[in-house]
Each structure stands twice: as structure tokens, then as C-alpha cells.
Amino acid sequence: MTEELVESDVLIIGCGIAGATAALQLARDRQRQVVVVTRAGKPEESNTRYAQGGVVARGEDDSADLLVEDILAAGAGLSLPSAARILAEEGPRLVEELLIGELGVPFDRHPDGRLAYGLEGAHSRPRILHVGDATGQAIIRALTAALRERPNIRLVTGATAVDLITFPHHARNSLTVYEPITCHGAYVLDQSSGTVRRYLAGATILATGGLGRIYRHTTNPEGARGDGLAMAYRAGARVINAEYVQFHPTVLALPGAEGFLISEAVRGEGGRLLTPDGRPFMARYAPEWGDLAPRDVVARAIHHEMVANGYPYVLLDIASVLPAPRIRERFPTIYERCRSLGLDITVQPIPVVPAAHYFCGGLWTDEWSRTTIRNLYAVGEVACTGVHGANRLASTSLLEGLVWGDRAAREIAARGPLPLVSPDDVPPWEETGVEGADPALIWRDLRAIQYTMWHYVGLVRSERRLARALRDLRHLKEEIDDFYRASRLNDALVGLRHAVQAALLVAEAAYHNRQSRGCHYREG
Numbered sequence: 001m002t003e004e005l006v007e008s009d010v011l012i013i014g015c016g017i018a019g020a021t022a023a024l025q026l027a028r029d030r031q032r033q034v035v036v037v038t039r040a041g042k043p044e045e046s047n048t049r050y051a052q053g054g055v056v057a058r059g060e061d062d063s064a065d066l067l068v069e070d071i072l073a074a075g076a077g078l079s080l081p082s083a084a085r086i087l088a089e090e091g092p093r094l095v096e097e098l099l100i101g102e103l104g105v106p107f108d109r110h111p112d113g114r115l116a117y118g119l120e121g122a123h124s125r126p127r128i129l130h131v132g133d134a135t136g137q138a139i140i141r142a143l144t145a146a147l148r149e150r151p152n153i154r155l156v157t158g159a160t161a162v163d164l165i166t167f168p169h170h171a172r173n174s175l176t177v178y179e180p181i182t183c184h185g186a187y188v189l190d191q192s193s194g195t196v197r198r199y200l201a202g203a204t205i206l207a208t209g210g211l212g213r214i215y216r217h218t219t220n221p222e223g224a225r226g227d228g229l230a231m232a233y234r235a236g237a238r239v240i241n242a243e244y245v246q247f248h249p250t251v252l253a254l255p256g257a258e259g260f261l262i263s264e265a266v267r268g269e270g271g272r273l274l275t276p277d278g279r280p281f282m283a284r285y286a287p288e289w290g291d292l293a294p295r296d297v298v299a300r301a302i303h304h305e306m307v308a309n310g311y312p313y314v315l316l317d318i319a320s321v322l323p324a325p326r327i328r329e330r331f332p333t334i335y336e337r338c339r340s341l342g343l344d345i346t347v348q349p350i351p352v353v354p355a356a357h358y359f360c361g362g363l364w365t366d367e368w369s370r371t372t373i374r375n376l377y378a379v380g381e382v383a384c385t386g387v388h389g390a391n392r393l394a395s396t397s398l399l400e401g402l403v404w405g406d407r408a409a410r411e412i413a414a415r416g417p418l419p420l421v422s423p424d425d426v427p428p429w430e431e432t433g434v435e436g437a438d439p440a441l442i443w444r445d446l447r448a449i450q451y452t453m454w455h456y457v458g459l460v461r462s463e464r465r466l467a468r469a470l471r472d473l474r475h476l477k478e479e480i481d482d483f484y485r486a487s488r489l490n491d492a493l494v495g496l497r498h499a500v501q502a503a504l505l506v507a508e509a510a511y512h513n514r515q516s517r518g519c520h521y522r523e524g
Contacts, residue, residue, distance in 0.1 A: 011201035016046035018380030019207025021405030051136025059127035075389025202418025215356035226502025241361030248357035390518025
């Protein structure tokens with residue numbers, strides 16, 4: 001190993017539930033060296049940490065067949081049945097064996113010790129396990145604690161993936177042009193030093209999460225910029241279903257609470273959506289489900305009420321349904337956050353609006369997490385396994401990350417030792433920019449992306465809005481590319497380049513798909 005070179009058997013980019021699960025399973029072979037890099041300062045910081053509602057398991061009056069039916073119904077006819085079947089059969093076992101049995105995640109239980117299964121929108125059975133309203137946080141803490149105990153796992157924080165290392169693109173040998181595109185690792189920016197290092201690996205797993213930050217209003221943390229999607233697309237990977245961006249219907253609409261999620265589980269516990277003057281409205285939009293309709297239906301209903309009536313928000317009422325002690329026990333994080341902003345949810349309804357939440361599309365993968373690039377795998381939200389189709393069923397995202405993180409690890413392990421490319425065949429990173437990246441320009445360009453996506457490629461789309469988005473984003477991408485080449489790299493600039501590419505992928509897919517389905521809704 002040299003100052004600008006890191007070698008490992010497997011490189012994992014991202015440390016949410018999918019990446020952490022893959023690392024943990026791969027490291028069971030103590031001879032296998034695994035490197036996990038994350039742009040965050042702490043490995044626990046990922047989309048997983050902010051998953052409030054829970055993870056799908058196997059309820060008491062439940063079956064794999066029932067879960068498959070619910071997934072396919074929520075996916076609006078676009079979910080891949082074979083992927084839904086894998087999730088339904090393998091997921092609950094992994095929850096039981098890995099999360100509960102091995103890692104000891106403290107899921108909520110009844111006084112008699114039985115697991116407490118919750119009900120959420122579009123589920124036909126109570127099957128959601130939760131840790132209060134901070135389920136993702138509990139899971140990722142347990143996973144990262146286990147990763148730290150493994151001597152053959154190296155966790156690298158504050159490290160931003162800039163580009164994948166692929167042949168023939170980065171090969172010094174021009175004859176590799178005749179070979180399939182193959183991934184050999186990634187160029188990774190050390191945020192503290194500004195150095196870009198070569199991370200070479202026999203197999204690379206992208207676990208970089210979603211892209212909610214390309215929208216002005218989102219539940220996603222800062223790192224959700226579409227990094228992995230953009231890098232793999234530039235390398236030649238196939239991207240599918242990019243138009244399907246799920247908007248969470250209930251995000252807290254109070255000053256100082258930007259992006260704070262009000263869990264699906266609030267409606268699962270009986271919470272009702274009301275107009276600001278107190279009238280319920282979901283029965284008009286979804287007579288079959290009412291307030292427990294799939295997310296795309298609920299989000300569009302709220303959007304329609306707001307646009308048609310000029311409402312700044314709608315209300316979510318749990319105070320008149322559950323007693324105050326139960327609310328504080330079941331939703332401690334939401335209760336404390338609202339209370340800190342002057343709202344007592346045990347006596348007052350919660351003002352909510354929709355916001356970009358989950359990316360249902362992504363890098364095409366097969367049932368073993370393989371992308372169309374050799375030795376490159378994708379797991380979690382960056383991947384499109386086919387499970388979610390046109391609209392994700394609540395609380396299946398953590399389970400999908402768990403299942404396909406495990407599957408990627410099993411597939412790589414089954415292949416045996418993978419040879420590393422020689423460092424002599426991969427050129428070191430060449431810094432082209434000399435000036436520091438102007439933070440004001442980065443901020444302005446990112447805001448331009450976010451507002452363009454929010455207004456033109458949001459909850460309700462039209463041909464005219466999408467055409468305008470494409471013109472604006474293509475022009476902006478040219479400007480950002482010039483800015484990128486002229487500046488010294490930092491995390492924000494790299495993220496800006498990833499974000500504009502991810503935004504273009506979503507906008508182009510939305511423009512070309514004229515059929516409204518699930519969370520892709522076009523009018524006119």
C-alpha cells in the first residue's frame with residue numbers, strides 16, 4: 001500500500017444497511033480484506049439512520065404469499081414477481097437470524113415478550129418491526145458496531161467516491177477496448193487532505209443510497225445526491241425506472257423542521273389526514289384504503305388539496321386517536337422534535353406536506369446484485385432489483401438492502417478470490433483544476449437543480465414542464481462540467497457533478513415515459 005493506493009478484495013462504497021450487511025457477511029472469511037468507504041464523517045450517517053417506520057418481517061397471521069401480493073399491488077404492475085418472491089422468502093429469515101439473533105436489534109415487544117408487529121399503508125397484515133420511531137438508527141448502530149469488531153474490515157470515513165475505475169476507460173493498455181467493461185475499484189477523494197487515491201479491488205459494491213437531494217424538498221440527508229448512480233452511468237452501466245421517484249406524503253411543515261419525516265406508522269396507528277379546517281379527505285381519493293392508501297396516492301391527494309384550495313399544508317391527526325402516553329411511547333422522536341418546535345402532537349394535529357423520499361429506479365441488477373459492468377455490484381437504493389416497481393411498499397427498503405446486501409456477499413464469496421488489476425495498469429488521478437471551488441457557485445447551481453426538479457419533475461408532471469427541465473438541466477450540466485474541470489475537487493463539487501447527472505437521468509426517463517403509473521404521474 002502506498003500513500004495514493006489502497007488495495008482490497010472487495011471495495012464497498014456506502015455504509016447503510018445494504019453496504020454494511022454485505023461487508024459483515026463478506027468478512028466472515030477472515031482471509032478476505034474488505035474496505036468500506038463513506039463520504040460521511042461517521043459510518044452510521046446514511047439514509048438508513050433516518051428510516052423511522054420499521055422493517056418488514058413475518059407477522060403472526062402472515063405468509064410470503066401475502067407479502068408478495070402486497071408488494072405487487074403497491075408497485076402498480078411494474079414490480080418484478082421473482083424479486084418480490086426473493087424478498088418475501090429470504091427477508092424475514094434474515095431479520096430473525098441476523099438483526100435479532102446475531103446483532104440483537106431491540107425491536108419493540110409486547111409485555112409478554114412477543115414481537116410487536118405494526119401495520120402500515122397498503123399492507124394487508126401487521127408485519128412491521130420497529131424500534132420506537134428510530135428503527136433505522138437502531139439497525140445501523142448494531143451493524144456498524146459489528147463491522148468495527150471485524151479485523152479484516154477497514155472503515156474509511158470522510159471519503160468521497162469521484163469516479164469508478166473501469167477498463168477500457170482508465171486502462172493504459174489500449175487493447176482492453178475489445179473486452180467487456182470491467183470495474184476495478186474507484187478513485188476516492190480524501191476530504192481532509194484533498195488527495196484522490198486509487199482504491200483497487202477484485203469486486204466493487206455500490207451502496208451509495210438515493211438521490212432525494214436533487215429535489216428542493218426531501219426527507220433525505222445531505223449525501224443522497226445520486227453519487228453511485230451517476231458514477232456507474234458514466235462508466236456505461238444500465239439504468240432503469242429512473243422516472244419513479246417516490247414522494248413521502250407526510251413531512252413536517254414547520255419553520256426549522258426542513259425534511260423531518262413524519263413516519264408512515266403514524267397513519268398505521270390510526271392517524272387521519274385532514275384539511276386545515278379539520279375535514280377528512282382521503283376517502284374521496286382512495287375509497288378502498290382511505291388514510292392507509294399507497295404513498296403515491298396519498299401524496300397526490302395532499303398535493304391536489306393544497307393546489308386546488310391554496311392550503312400551505314394539510315394536517316395529520318393522531319391526538320384524537322391515541323392517548324398521550326401511547327403517542328409518546330410509540331413516537332418518541334417525532335414527539336420530541338415537534339415539541340422542540342412548539343407543537344404538542346398529543347393534543348394538536350401535525351402540519352404536513354409531501355417531499356421527495358425514495359428512488360424506486362436505479363442501476364439494473366440481476367437477482368444476485370450484479371450490474372451490467374463486470375465485477376460491479378449495486379445494493380440498496382442505488383440499485384433497481386425490480387422489487388419496488390413504480391411505487392415502493394412502505395418499510396420494504398430496509399429489507400431490500402438487507403436481502404441484496406447478503407446476496408451480493410454470497411455471490412462474491414462463491415466466486416472465490418478475485419484477482420486485482422496491477423497498479424501499473426491504472427493511472428493515478430490527475431488533478432486538472434487549480435482554483436478552489438467557489439462555494440457560492442456550488443450552492444447556486446445545486447439550488448438550480450433542486451428547484452428545477454421540484455417544479456418540473458415533481459409530484460405532477462407534464463410534457464411542457466419536462467421539456468423545460470431537460471433544456472435547463474442540459475445547459476446547467478455543461479456549466480457544471482466546465483466548473484468541475486477548472487476547480488480543485490472537494491466533496492461539494494464532486495456531489496454537484498453527480499447531482500446534475502442524476503437529475504438528468506430522472507428527467508429524461510420521465511419525459512420519455514408518457515404513461516402515468518405509480519409515482520410517475522403525468523397530466524395532459
